[in-house]
Each structure stands twice: as structure tokens, then as C-alpha cells.
Amino acid sequence: MQLFYAPGLVGDFYTLTEEESVHCVKVLRVRKGDILTMTDGCGTRIVAEVVESDRKATSVHVLERHAGAAPLGYELIVACAPTKNIDRFEWFVEKAVEVGVTAIVPICCQNSERRVVKQERLAKIAVSAMKQSLKYTLPVVEPMCDFADFVKRDFAVTAGAGIGRDDIVDTQLFIAHCDPSEDKRLLRDAVSRGSRVVITIGPEGDFSAAEVEMAHSVGFASVSLGESRLRTETAALAAVMTVLLKN
Amino acid sequence: MQLFYAPGLVGDFYTLTEEESVHCVKVLRVRKGDILTMTDGCGTRIVAEVVESDRKATSVHVLERHAGAAPLGYELIVACAPTKNIDRFEWFVEKAVEVGVTAIVPICCQNSERRVVKQERLAKIAVSAMKQSLKYTLPVVEPMCDFADFVKRDFAVTAGAGIGRDDIVDTQLFIAHCDPSEDKRLLRDAVSRGSRVVITIGPEGDFSAAEVEMAHSVGFASVSLGESRLRTETAALAAVMTVLLKN
Numbered sequence: 001m002q003l004f005y006a007p008g009l010v011g012d013f014y015t016l017t018e019e020e021s022v023h024c025v026k027v028l029r030v031r032k033g034d035i036l037t038m039t040d041g042c043g044t045r046i047v048a049e050v051v052e053s054d055r056k057a058t059s060v061h062v063l064e065r066h067a068g069a070a071p072l073g074y075e076l077i078v079a080c081a082p083t084k085n086i087d088r089f090e091w092f093v094e095k096a097v098e099v100g101v102t103a104i105v106p107i108c109c110q111n112s113e114r115r116v117v118k119q120e121r122l123a124k125i126a127v128s129a130m131k132q133s134l135k136y137t138l139p140v141v142e143p144m145c146d147f148a149d150f151v152k153r154d155f156a157v158t159a160g161a162g163i164g165r166d167d168i169v170d171t172q173l174f175i176a177h178c179d180p181s182e183d184k185r186l187l188r189d190a191v192s193r194g195s196r197v198v199i200t201i202g203p204e205g206d207f208s209a210a211e212v213e214m215a216h217s218v219g220f221a222s223v224s225l226g227e228s229r230l231r232t233e234t235a236a237l238a239a240v241m242t243v244l245l246k247n
Numbered sequence: 248m249q250l251f252y253a254p255g256l257v258g259d260f261y262t263l264t265e266e267e268s269v270h271c272v273k274v275l276r277v278r279k280g281d282i283l284t285m286t287d288g289c290g291t292r293i294v295a296e297v298v299e300s301d302r303k304a305t306s307v308h309v310l311e312r313h314a315g316a317a318p319l320g321y322e323l324i325v326a327c328a329p330t331k332n333i334d335r336f337e338w339f340v341e342k343a344v345e346v347g348v349t350a351i352v353p354i355c356c357q358n359s360e361r362r363v364v365k366q367e368r369l370a371k372i373a374v375s376a377m378k379q380s381l382k383y384t385l386p387v388v389e390p391m392c393d394f395a396d397f398v399k400r401d402f403a404v405t406a407g408a409g410i411g412r413d414d415i416v417d418t419q420l421f422i423a424h425c426d427p428s429e430d431k432r433l434l435r436d437a438v439s440r441g442s443r444v445v446i447t448i449g450p451e452g453d454f455s456a457a458e459v460e461m462a463h464s465v466g467f468a469s470v471s472l473g474e475s476r477l478r479t480e481t482a483a484l485a486a487v488m489t490v491l492l493k494n
Contacts (some may be wrong), residue, residue: 064442091338098481134476226491229322232346241488244473245435 002028003131004038005138011044012062021058024050036060040217041130041138043067064106072100072137073247078103081148081203092233092242093122093141096240097129101136103140109147111205112199119143147200147207151175151215155198170195174223176235177207184224187239193247197241199223249275250378251285252385256293259309268305271297273328288377288385290314319347319384320494322443326352327483328450331360339480340369340388343487344376356394358452366390367371394447394454398422398462402445417442421470422462423482424454429472434486438493446470446490448483473491 004020016024024030031053038046038060044067048060078101082089104126106117122141130138153207156171172195174187191197200207200215207215212222225238251267263271268336271277278300285293287309290315295307295452325348329336340351351373353364369388377385419442421434438444447462454462459469472485 095481095484098475098477099485100475132476132478217431228345229379230345231379234342236341237484238346238488241485242492245489245492 005040015059039136045139077103077198079107080201088233094129098133105142106144110208112203174199174219175220184222187223253285256287262306286383290384324445326354327448329361337482341376345380352389353391357455360452420467421446422467431469434470484486
């Protein structure tokens with residue numbers, strides 16, 4: 001099955017973006033009268049008929065709309081310092097979307113070697129992974145944000161970039177770091193089922209002691225991901241899989 | 248901390264391979280008298296003093312040897328059909344070693360688009376990931392093997408490529424596939440703590456019905472990794488993380 005992305009689809013007629021049109025017409029040889037399955041990226045599955053197949057602007061007529069698919073049994077916001085080698089972070093974005101995440105926030109930390117990311121490129125990777133894994137909700141990839149600004153957000157209200165769910169009331173805030181002097185719970189023991197989880201993963205040089213302290217002061221609890229020394233992107237994905245497996 | 252790989256180290260003196268010597272001397276500027284932490288890849292942590300630093304053949308004198316480190320609380324053999332794009336499979340090898348695996352077996356299936364792999368290259372990736380994640384046991388990366396030959400092995404005896412542990416008595420055999428007509432248990436519910444787990448992951452086109460049947464006939468149970476449609480390499484890593492989290 002092939003899923004198409006139709007951001008902003010609200011009415012009965014819609015014209016695909018140029019990128020999706022090219023994919024439709026040149027790669028998949030879609031023709032007038034063919035039926036497509038699409039998503040608006042907001043949880044709606046849309047069935048539509050091709051009215052005109054055009055390489056630049058394929059248009060469709062909406063036949064069915066199945067709204068309100070609850071994609072995950074949890075809400076998960078991962079704030080992660082992007083790796084120096086951006087391929088590794090892009091890989092994380094792809095895998096996290098496949099496995100299941102609500103929002104990804106690239107954060108800039110004291111020990112960050114990478115202080116800029118191409119948000120648009122990361123967002124494209126997220127779209128592609130959403131389509132590939134047949135998910136109907138597009139996780140948000142936020143712009144780069146300072147660690148201090150991130151941890152000070154009111155997560156009980158804002159829930160990442162505004163993707164809130166009324167049925168989730170419990171919010172858990174975690175900071176994963178490697179300082180062996182602190183006794184930490186394992187994330188897998190600390191996560192509750194069905195909660196909103198916010199977890200921060202530090203850069204290659206780890207969080208600074210000041211950052212850990214700042215996070216503690218606003219309610220974040222330290223956690224460990226286990227005994228292995230994991231790379232940043234592996235740690236971030238391990239956190240996503242841990243939350244998935246607890247739900 | 249930096250870990251060096253010293254395969255076959257048994258006596259009191261040892262000469263590093265050219266690759267490790269270059270890394271020692273050119274990159275890390277190791278000199279005579281410096282202390283190195285090394286592993287033989289078989290669970291032994293070795294502390295040694297540099298006797299001669301040489302770009303091609305650095306030699307060391309062993310000071311301490313800590314044998315018998317039990318690296319994992321489980322034994323896990325993942326047989327996975329390599330992806331068409333080999334980068335994705337190489338990525339899996341790196342991450343699986345970081346997270347914790349006993350052996351990786353590339354398998355050739357009916358729907359495999361990739362029927363050859365460079366075993367030596369995959370083994371190098373495993374060594375590098377072992378060192379990076381400070382593990383003292385090197386997982387085996389086996390040569391490519393036919394699916395039918397793999398599932399017919401006597402796992403209770405051979406345990407992958409011979410890495411057996413006396414304390415593990417229970418062997419669990421799983422085949423993860425996507426055929427929706429079969430009711431499958433979730434891997435996370437099916438895995439027991441402290442057991443020897445063998446899991447097979449199919450190629451991009453999934454296992455054929457005949458392959459699933461063949462696996463069943465030799466005691467493999469079908470499992471699902473959840474509702475998301477995961478890429479081959481993501482499914483394989485999800486399996487590794489699931490086993491880790493159950494232990």
C-alpha cells in the first residue's frame with residue numbers, strides 16, 4: 001500500500017504538491033480514475049479519486065474521510081542534541097517516526113558541537129517515514145531550541161508543539177545522562193503506561209552538571225537507559241522504543 | 248575511555264594489529280609507558296602497558312586480565328535478510344552491537360533482493376561498535392546463509408556460532424512476519440527473561456508462506472513487533488531492544 005501526504009486537505013477537491021504529483025505520475029503511473037489513500041498528517045485517512053493526473057499538479061476528489069485515528073497510546077516528545085555527523089541524527093528522525101513519536105525537538109546544549117540543523121530537511125525525512133510506515137499523523141520536527149528554553153516549557157499545557165490529547169493527564173519529564181555519581185532509575189522502570197513523556201538526550205559530550213541541575217529544578221527526573229554506552233542517536237531511539245514497549 | 252581490540256591475546260606480550268596501531272599512535276598519540284584497556288573480544292578486559300609505540304606494530308605488556316565478564320543477561324541470535332540498500336543493514340549491525348546481541352546471521356530468503364554481503368566489512372562494523380560501546384565480547388557476524396539451512400540448525404546445542412552459556416537453558420525460536428491472516432503474539436509478550444532467543448526477520452518483501460510454514464515445522468513461533476509497518480532494519484533493531492528490555 002502507498003500513502004500520499006496531503007497537508008491542509010479540508011474540502012472535497014485537492015491538488016497534490018508538485019513533489020507528490022511527480023511521485024504519483026512519473027514513478028507510480030497513477031491515472032485518472034485511480035483511487036489513492038492519503039493523509040493530512042493530522043490523523044485523518046482520506047480516500048480520493050484522481051480527477052486529473054499531472055506531473056506538477058495532480059488533482060483528486062475526496063470520496064471518504066476517516067477522522068480521529070489515535071495513532072499512539074502515548075504522547076512522546078524527544079528533545080535531542082543533534083549529532084556532529086548529521087546523518088546519525090537524520091537516521092534517528094526516520095526511525096523515531098517509524099516506531100512512534102509525537103514531536104522531536106533538536107536542542108542546543110553546552111557541549112553541543114552542532115548548533116544548527118536544516119529543519120526543512122528533517123521535516124521531509126519525517127514525512128517520508130510517516131508515509132513509509134503508514135501512519136496518519138505527522139510528528140512535529142521543531143526548529144532548534146536552547147536546552148534552557150526547552151526544559152522551562154509548561155509541558156502539562158503545551159505538549160510539544162501543541163499536539164495535545166485530552167485523555168492523557170499524566171506528564172513525565174526525564175533527562176537521560178551518563179554522570180555515574182548520580183543514582184538513576186532505569187527509564188523502562190520509570191515510564192508509566194499511557195502518559196505524556198518528555199525526554200531529553202544530550203550531545204556526544206553529555207549534558208553539563210549545570211544543565212542536569214537546571215532540569216531537576218523544573219521537575220525533570222534523571223534516568224538511565226541501561227549499562228551500555230550508547231551513541232546519542234542510539235540512546236534517543238532506545239528511549240522511543242522503551243516508551244513504545246511500555247504501552 | 249578508549250577500548251582497543253586485541254583478538255587472540257593470550258600471553259603476556261602482544262602486538263596490536265596495524266589498524267589498531269595506527270589509531271593508537273597517529274590518532275591518540277599513545278607513547279611508551281601509557282596504559283591501555285583492551286579486550287580479546289571474548290569477554291576479557293585486559294589492562295596493558297605500551298612497550299613500544301609504532302605506527303605499524305605497537306606492542307604491549309599485559310598487566311591485568313579480568314576474565315569471564317558476562318556481558319548480557321540473555322543470548323540473542325538475530326537472523327535477518329540484508330536490505331537491498333546495504334547501508335541500512337550496516338546500520339542495523341552497528342546498533343545491534345551497541346544495544347546487545349550475541350550473533351547476527353545474514354539470511355537469504357525467497358524474496359531477498361540482496362543475495363550477497365561483504366562479511367568482512369560487517370565484521371569490522373561490529374568491532375568498531377563493540378569498542379565504541381565499551382563491550383568486551385564481540386558478537387559474531389556470520390557469513391550469508393540460506394533461510395532453510397538456518398532454521399534447521401539445532402539451536403539448543405549450537406547457540407549461534409558456538410557462543411554458548413551454560414546458565415541459559417531455555418531456547419525460544421521466533422519468526423517475525425507480516426502476514427495478517429495469522430494471529431501472532433507480540434514479541435514483547437512472548438520473550439522470557441534470561442533465555443536464549445533466536446529471531447528471524449525477513450526481507451523487504453517479507454517471508455514467503457512456504458518459509459513461514461517451514462519455520463513452524465521446526466519449532467519457530469510466529470510473532471509480531473507491533474502495529475507499525477517497520478522497515479526490515481528497524482524491525483530487526485526493535486527485536487533486539489525488545490529482548491534487552493525484557494531482561
